[in-house]
Each structure stands twice: as C-alpha cells, then as structure tokens.
Amino acid sequence: MVKRTIRWIKSWSMAMKHFLFLFTGTSVLFALLAWNNLHDAEQLFRKQVLSDAQVIIDRTNLYLNAYLDNVQNILLLLSTRDDLLDEAHEEEAIQALRQYAEKNSTLYKTLYLIRADGKVMSNTQVYLDIIGNPHLEKLYAQASKSYGVMISEPYDSPLSGKTVAFLLPITSKYGGEMKGMAVIEIDLVKLTNMLAQFMNSKNQTFTIITNKNNVVNTYDSSWPLFYYTLLPYNTTLFPPELKNDFVAKIGDLPIGVTQIDGAKDKLIAVKSGMNRLGWYFIAFIEDSFFYQNLIILYNNYKTAAVVWILILCISTFMMSRYVTYPVRKLVAKMDRVHDMEVLPSISVPGEDEIGKLAKSYNAMMERIHHLLTETKEMEQRKKQYELKMLQSQIAPHFLYNTLACISSLAKQRKIEEVRETIRSLVGLLSFSFDKSHEFVSLEEELEGLRMYAHIQTVRYGNKFTLDMDVDPGTLSIRMLKLTLQPLVENSIFHGIAPQKSVGHIRVRTLLRRGNLIIYIRDNGVGMDMKQLEGVFTERRKAPSKHRFTGIGIMNVQERIQLHYGEKYGLRIASIPHTGTLIQIKLPAHVHEEKDIRNN
Template sequence: MRHRLREFSRWSMALKHFLFLFTGTSVLFGVLAWNNLRDAESLFRKQVLGDAQLIIDRTNLYLDAYLDSVQNILLLLSTREDLLEPGAEEKAAEVLRRYAEKNGSLYRTMYLVRADGRVLTNAQVNYEIIGNAHLLPLADKARSSYGMFISEPYDSPLSGRTAAFVLPLTGADGSFRGAAVVEADLTRLTSSLASVMNSRNQTFAIITGKGAPVHAFDAGLPLSAYRLLPYQSGVFPPQLQADFLAAAAELPVGTAELDGPQGRLVAVKSGMNRLGWHFIAFYETDYFYQNILSLYDNYKTAAAVWIVLLFLSSLFLSRYITHPLRTLVAKMDRVRDMEVLPSISATREDEIGRLARSYNAMMERIHGLVQEIKEAEHAKRQLTLKMLQSQIAPHFLYNTLACISSLAKQQKIEEVRETVKALVGLLSFSFDKSTEFVTLEEELEGLRMYAYIQQVRYGDKFTLECEASSETLACGMLKLTLQPLVENAIFHGLASLKRTGRIRLRTKRVRGRLVILLRDDGVGMDPEQLQSLFAERHKAPSRHRFTGIGVMNVHERIRLHYGTDYGLQVFSRPGQGTLIRMELPSQPPPAPVRQETAAS
C-alpha cells in the first residue's frame, strides 16, 4: 500500500487533477443517470403494456360486435317459424339466400335444420351434392340447449375452416322445431384482424377455451406469422406445432414471454371473450420494447457526450497546470487527415521531448500502415472484380470442349457445328455485360442452347419441353434465372434415373404476374432435402455447374430486385418429381438500366 502511495505521489498535478475531476464527476453522473433510467424504464414498460392491452381490448370489442351481428341474424331466423313448415323449402332457401347476400361479410353458409332432420341452406345445390356431416350433431346438441352456443372450430365442406353459431328453434308451445346454424367465415375474420396486426415484427393467434386454434391459416395472415411462430414442417395448410400451441394455451392472461423459432417472443393474452376465445398477440422482444431500447440508446448517447465534454473540460483545466503539454496537445488535436500528419518539434531532452519523438514515430508508422491498408484494399477489389467477371465454371467448358473433340473424332461434323454454335451463343449470352435483364424469349433461347449441350454430352438422359405463351415472351427477367433450375433438375432429379427424364417448362400470366412452372419427373425430395436445397448457397459450387449459381441464389436475386412478394416455391415428394413455381412481375425489361449499363 505504501509503495502504491509513493507511486501516486510521483504523478504530475495535471494527471491528479484530471483523474479526480473525471472519476468523481463520472461516478456522480452515473448514479443519477441510473436512477433516472430505472424510473423512465418502468414508465415506458407500463405505457407499452397499456398500448398492447388497448389493441387486445379493441380486438375483443370487434369480436363481440361480430357475435352480436350473428346473434341478430339467428334471432331474426327464429321469428320465421313459417320457414320450418313442410312445403316451405323453396321459400326458406330463398330467404336464406337473401340473408346471405346482405350479410356475406359475416359468414359463409346458413342452415335451417328441421326437427325431422331436413336441412335447408342458402347453398342448397352444393349441400345436396357435398353434404355436411357436422350439422345433425349440432342440431342434436341444440335440442338440449336453452340458448345460442358456439361450436369448436372445424373444417366444413361448404365453408372451409369455420365455427358454427347454433340457436335452437322452438314453437309457441315450447316444442323443439329445429335449429338455425350459421357457419362463420373465419378466413375473412382473420383477414380483418390481420390488417391491424400485419407487421414484420408481430402476429397473432386465436384459440378456444380448449386450446384449439380458431383463425384460418390459409388466408389473411401477415407474412410475419410464418416467421415468428413455429409451424409443422411438410404440412399444408400450415399448422402450429402442438407443443407451442399447448404452451400458448397455458399462458396466463396478461403479458408473458415464450420461445419462438426466431428467439424470445412477448405474448399478450386476453381473457376469454363472449365467444369463448382467447386472443394472443405475439411480438418480437426487441420490437415490443423498442421504446425502452431507444431510451437506452439515448442514455448511451448522453453518457458518451457527457464523457467527451468532461474529458475536454478536464484536459482544458490541466493545460493551465502544465504549460509544456499545451503544444503537444494542440498538435495532436489537429490530426485529422491521415495523408498529411503534422510533426512535433522535439528539441527538448526531457519527458516531453521523448513523448514528442515517440509521437512523431507513431504518426509515421500509422501513415505507413494506412498506405498498406489502402493498397491491400485496392488489390482485394481488383481480385473480386476479376472473380465476378469470370462466371463460367471451368469444368463445364472443359467437359464441353472434350465432348466437341470426341464428336470431331467421330466425324460428326453437323453435331460439332451445332454444339460449337450452342456453346458460342451460350457464352455470348452469359458474358454480355450490357444489361442484367433480358426478355423471357432471350432467356429461353439461352436455356435451349444449354440444354442442347447437355443432351449432346449425356445423350437421351433427359428431354426439355418449353411451352411459353406468346403474351409472356416480351416479359423481362433477370439473366440466367431459368438455367440454374434446369441444371438442378438434371443433376439432382434425373441423373440417377435409368430411363429418359422429362423436364417441362410452362409460362403464363396470372393477375399481372409472370408465372413460370418447371416440373421434372425425377426422384423428388423429402422435406430434409428440400430444406437443404434452400441452404445450398453455403456449399462449394459443383464441378458440373455452368455458373455456380444455385436455387437459393436465384430466389434471393429475384427477391432483391423485385421485392419479397416474388420468388420461388418448390414442391416435391420422393419418387414423384419436383415442381418449381416462379413468380415475377409481368413487365418488359427496364430499358433505362440496359442503356446506362451499356454506356458504362
């Protein structure tokens, strides 16, 4: 301890003043800032939870209003006893159709189930053909009920995913006359709620009191739902994993946290509403507490500014204590440009002189290191540019040239001519730097040249059929988009077959989009192989590839240029081949991009 005190006594007064001022003020500021931060964080948490609960309450009000609307319709039907009379079937069907036209936003199908088991509906023809096995059990349950009840969600042949609102119908004498059944349109209900919850960072779920999912998964859900929540693999329409659904059902009313596939989620669960359902809103933790995180950032910024100001103040104060350091500090403060580093006059022989000489040596070393880094970065950029310009895999060229050589030895002059023509055309198409975009017709021409080369190499291993509608040929797309998909089909789907494989490509326009369907009858893929297909960008390029571009690269290029609404969908089963669906905007190639690129 005495040794440390003696060392401390040898320090300069400027350093002592600086340390005492800087440390003491920093500790005081830290204590005050920490207390204020805790109070502000508590206030923000209450505000965030209040906002989330407000959304939940408004959603439940919407569901209650939905229930009231359906109840009004059921009560209106209960007053029409004449519709249950024998012989009034046509009248009943007409009334139900009229109600359905006026209130189609509330439900899909309406039924009147008479006591004798006869079913009347606004979709009578469809019912007579398809039927609905859920109706009679619901009517039997209504026989022993005293008021309206809501069924558990089920899949209806006429209404899809639905929940039934059932009201028993009794005569003036109290006898059971039948039941009125309304199948709710859960898809439309989900869509209306998704418009409120539609965000990358939040989604929702609706479950019954028994833990069964209510909302329809096939329409209306935000894309975030399929990213934030865990879904069963290989199941369509998507279904939540059973363990996650059970954990969500056991959550207490209010706010809690649970694990999701992308990390921790904040779940805000409502109490059971009048429908007997729970509404659960899921948020990414960072998104839910973004105001609190912003508060942390503000405090960090304030602390950094305070430390800088405190440092400069202490430094300014110390300059009055030790005059020889002023010149050195001033010189160091003027160091901004690494290209021009000022030197300090080192005429003194004491510590200040040695410090000045060390500083000059350090600046010279920094200047040298900066120049070395710049040269290394320049060389790296040049190497990267050369790698990007070399797109064609050398093994593909080697194998193709070897094939041409073999054809020449066999005196197959026509095959040699066509193969060389296809190779030259394919290389010209690939090396053309004037634009990254081509028309579908140009892309198909390049694809045919590639397929011809592969057919020459592998014989009758596969056939390629292209059926492109004339209205799609002028549509624009990224160059080398179809070739990697066909290449993948050849080497992963058809290579192991002992018969001639078939690759079929069709194009069409659907609602302003260019849809391209690529199907092969190869070995297909299981879910694990399908998942690895979209992870292939992490693998080394195959020696059989033409460009080294994989399926995932194609998907990411499309999404990067056109947005996340476009891309690839892959459907496959073992032994049944593979289908790839590509969606692109139905529009011509961007002419301005082509011109600017060519000019450059």
C-alpha cells in the first residue's frame, strides 16, 4: 500500500509536487502558530480584562461614593437651616442657595428649597419664576414618604437639562414637623466628563444606569459623529439616546465581564455592583483593543516571518532552476511576437510539461501565421469586392422611372429638359460604375449628388430644394465614393416625400481639428426615438423601388468604419415633425487611392 502511494505521488506533475510541498509546509507552520497564539492570547486577554475591569470599578465607585457624600453634606447643611423655609426669610434662602451653588458649581446644577405650602426657592429664582419646574411637585410627594436622602430616577429638568435629583426632608428643630424639602439637581454632563478621565483610550466608553434600567448618562467621545460610536444610538432623537433594546440587554447583564454586540463590533462589558447611589456603572471596551498590546504574538509573527522567508527562498531557487527558467524563456519568445512575418521558434529540451508547451507553442505560431495570411487576403478581397457589389445594385425601378420621365418630357417636346436629364443620368451612371477608383474628392462626390438631385427634381417637380454650403478648403479632400448620395436619398423619400409641404435639404462641409465634418439637414417628418434606434438596421430591409442603389445608412456607416476606423462614421439626431440632422466625420487628409482590379 505504501509503495503504491509513493509510485502514485511520483507520477504527479512538477506543479502538483511543488504545490504539495508548499501546502504541507504552510499548513504545519500556521498550525503551530495558531496553537501558540491562541494559548498566549487567552492568557493575556483574561489578564488584561480583569485588570482593566478592577481599576475601572474601583475608581468609579470611589468617585461616585465621594460624590454622594458631598451631596449629602450639602443637603444636611440645608436641613439645619429650617429657618430658611420661613416666609420672612425667603430672600435670605435664595441668597444662601446661590452661595452654595457658586461654591460647588462643578458638582451641582440647581438647588431648591420647597416649603410645605408649595413655595419653591432656587439659586436661579428668576429662571424658575419664568420657566418653572413641573417635576418638583412629584418629587416632593415621593420624598415626603422617606426619612433620609432620596435619589430620583433620571429626568429632563427645564433648568438643569437631563439630571438626577437628591432630596432630603427638612423638619422643624423644635416640634419635629416637616417644614419642607431640600432638592439638588446635579450636573450629569460634568459628572460624566469627570468619570471619563478614568477611561484609558478612545476605544472605551461607559454608561450609568439605575436599578430600574433607566439611563443616567452615557459618555461617548465620538459625539456628534454618531456614525463612529461603539454603542447603538437612536439618532432620530436629539440628542441621540441609547436604543431601548440595548438598555434592556445591559440591564440584565450579570456583574463582571461579559461579551456583547455593539454598534458595529463586539464589545467587552464590565459591569460593577450597585453603588450607594443605586446605580450600575458599565464600561464598554472594544474587543480589538485587548490585542493592541499583545507583543508576544508579534514576536511569534516575526519568528514565523523569518522561517517563512527561508522557505520561500529555497522554494524560489528550486522553481527558478527546474520550472521558472524554461517558462521565462518561453515568455521572452512570446513577447517578441510583434511581426507575424517572422516566426520565433522555441527549442526546449525535455519531455515534461515545459517541453510539451514549447512544441505546442511552435505549432500554434505556425497555425496563427497561416490564418493571419488567409485573413489578410480575405480582407483585401472583401474591400475590393464591396464597392463593386454596391455599385452593381442600381435599382431597375429607378432606371425605369427615370426613362419614363425622359419619355414624357420628349412627348412634351421639352428638348432642353430631356437633354439635361439624360446628361445627369449618364453622368450619375458613369460616376457610379467607374471601377478604377474607390475614393473621389469631395468636389466629385458633390457633383454626383447634384446630378442625382437634378434627376429627382425632374421626377417630383419642386417637392424639395437642395442647398450646399461648402468650405472651399474641403473640396480637394478624398473620401469614399457614394457616401452622401444614399443619405440625401434617405432624406428625400423618408423625410420629405411623406409631407405635403416643400422640403429643404442643406449640405454643409467644414474642417474641424483635422477632420472633415459634413452635415446633412432636412426639414422632413423626422423620427421618434424608436425609429431613430432602428435607423442602423435598415440594411436588413428590402430596398425601396425608388432608390438609386441598395446602399442604406447602415451600409454607409460600415464602409466608413471599415476604411477609417471606429472613431469615424455617422451621428444622427431627429425630432418628429421638425426634421433630421446627420453628421459625417471623416479624416481630412488626401487618401492614397487603391486600384480596384477585376479578379
């Protein structure tokens, strides 16, 4: 079985053997790296998460507990001044609240003293009298049932924005009866910014929620660019708030470290226990953040890179010696294939794949040379026979109708008209059947067009007029014979003949950027988009009995592009009931004539 396997492997091609070598080496190398990296990453990941989580929880809880102590101290100080709730000391109470607020402006937003009769005094009394605070009545009712400091759920205050209120009932020093309430609305923005100083980088953020899953506040350094936040926000609100389903999810998280889906990537959520404020502090860290300091993994990659480079060097040498050199030789020969008149041959010894490829290449080049020779001959014959075929397509109906018109003129004894018509017909037939030249000057092409227009005028009377605006500098330019006549013929029979009014056809020539531009405009019935799209298919239609030749617009287009290239040819624009404009673009140089021989 083993010997049979070895013989089977030996029968493989060189490419398969080389692939097997590289694949096996790469697989073994990366398998070892993967096992080593996973082991190191797991240890470092756990250590980093636990370390960061412990630091964040300790710092934030210490700060929040200290913050609570400060708030309680202010409330206790206010509770000792029950005299401030007397009506006679109302101004003194407002002044005292202002002093407390100024000394603690980094902690508190608004301070209130609420009397039992509902009178409210504040450090911002003017704003309170104008705007009011509808939440105070509800807070007073809730706090009156407690005996110590009460912390409200987050709410939007007209004076403090989004805030949390701390409340403490104030009783009389002597009778013990409740005289009112001290209320402090804290500045959640400043509190959040202070807590943000404990975070390590921009890859981290946090949120604070109450034990009822209400968001106290959330810090995110990407504000206002919420496209780059770590947490999912509802951006239809202003300011944007965390999505409700995400808040419910983090509220159900257990205390400690948990992985959770963020706005875009995985996050590590570190949730602290409930502090003295009744809040949970939850820090979020990008999962990728923990891999930024994994230096051990980088060292492993460096070692792997060195080993891999050595393997590649050895493989490259082997490939260059046994595989690449013959291939490069073959490519060099193939790159020299520019002139098929000279066939480069390759001589590669050996019967392996490279040798067989060289032999196949030599056979292929001989076949290509033979096919190219045949193609050139066929192309030359095609160009020579094309014009002959087109010139031979003189429609018999055209001759019949023209001769009938001459006969009618003769019966009417209009000798001069008969003479001019015969002269035009003879000239047109001579121009068309002249097989010695495929190219004519623009002047000759226009003369043939005039003779054709004269014959049509004799047949149809004053149905149309033909005007020519010719740049004298264009008359000597050589062009393909029978280029303009089919287009004018098309304007007469498809544009002007169907309408009742007299039609006008104008031919204009000019030079532009080394090109000969010819415009043919008529005021005929025009075409809609569907008809315009089908113009270049008219070659497939049966020729009209009124046509001089079977040459259509598509045939003119193909002849131009066959001789001059794809960038030359026709462009057509048309508007129904207005007319049609044809632009012909040709190279403005004297074309070298080619004799058309009768083979």
